Amino acid sequence: MESIKITSLQNPKIKAALKLWKRSERDASDTFLVEGYRELSRAHHAELKIETLFICRDLFLGSNEEKLIQEIASRGALILPCSSAVFQKLSYRDRPDGLIAVAKQLHLSLESLKPSKVPFYVVAEGIEKPGNLGTILRSSDAVGVDAVIVCDKCTDIHNPNVVRASVGTLFTLPVVEAEGEATFDWLKKQGMIIVAATPAAEREYTQIDLTQPVALAVGTEQYGLSKRWMEGADMQVKIPMLGVADSLNVAMATTLLLYEVIRQRRHG
Numbered sequence: 001m002e003s004i005k006i007t008s009l010q011n012p013k014i015k016a017a018l019k020l021w022k023r024s025e026r027d028a029s030d031t032f033l034v035e036g037y038r039e040l041s042r043a044h045h046a047e048l049k050i051e052t053l054f055i056c057r058d059l060f061l062g063s064n065e066e067k068l069i070q071e072i073a074s075r076g077a078l079i080l081p082c083s084s085a086v087f088q089k090l091s092y093r094d095r096p097d098g099l100i101a102v103a104k105q106l107h108l109s110l111e112s113l114k115p116s117k118v119p120f121y122v123v124a125e126g127i128e129k130p131g132n133l134g135t136i137l138r139s140s141d142a143v144g145v146d147a148v149i150v151c152d153k154c155t156d157i158h159n160p161n162v163v164r165a166s167v168g169t170l171f172t173l174p175v176v177e178a179e180g181e182a183t184f185d186w187l188k189k190q191g192m193i194i195v196a197a198t199p200a201a202e203r204e205y206t207q208i209d210l211t212q213p214v215a216l217a218v219g220t221e222q223y224g225l226s227k228r229w230m231e232g233a234d235m236q237v238k239i240p241m242l243g244v245a246d247s248l249n250v251a252m253a254t255t256l257l258l259y260e261v262i263r264q265r266r267h268g
Contacts, residue, residue, distance in 0.1 A: 042168030059098030134165020196233035
């Protein structure tokens with residue numbers, strides 16, 4: 001059953017949800033916000049635990065929302081209708097679509113990962129911008145990586161803008177948060193070839209064999225990969241830059257590298 005429509009920002013459920021904009025509050029409550037029909041649909045089908053779903057029918061964009069609401073409610077979520085004014089304060093989008101949920105955080109370990117026959121991982125070290133991390137997740141989902149490992153995080157994977165930029169692919173592939181040293185050791189034990197992306201490399205990314213078990217390591221937008229990954233990598237690769245800029249945005253660079261892996265594995 002749905003509650004009476006919430007019309008006040010002083011409502012305790014609204015106030016608690018608004019706090020989840022802050023990382024400290026997300027960490028303390030072990031919950032986070034998931035907004036949008038596509039994102040919630042993917043979260044629901046991934047069986048993410050949704051505790052509360054705020055809805056505003058005046059803002060719905062399509063005709064499938066009611067079915068999704070019923071499915072989420074059937075798993076025990078509290079459904080809370082809101083006025084348009086209240087919902088727009090809760091939303092972090094310029095054009096909200098009337099669905100935003102409070103869900104339990106995801107916590108996977110390196111040991112929980114189940115590699116494919118020829119494993120393919122992405123290691124994202126110290127990514128600073130939520131939009132870039134979300135885009136890396138989206139590209140990783142598109143090419144079917146075994147997992148994304150977020151090392152020495154600057155941005156946590158539960159940041160609302162990571163969820164948004166990933167378009168819900170945060171829920172469609174394994175995403176692990178781990179320390180860099182532990183990740184490096186784990187990958188080596190798995191027999192992975194570690195490929196570090198850096199503008200300082202001698203070889204271009206199309207000139208190495210990516211058909212073997214591989215972990216692509218990409219680093220911060222400003223400083224690149226740390227010494228541990230640069231020196232410990234089996235190979236270093238670069239993307240050719242023929243203009244004035246000496247590097248690409250980290251999400252764009254990662255996408256190029258990911259699709260080269262797919263190209264080689266499909267066509268040799």
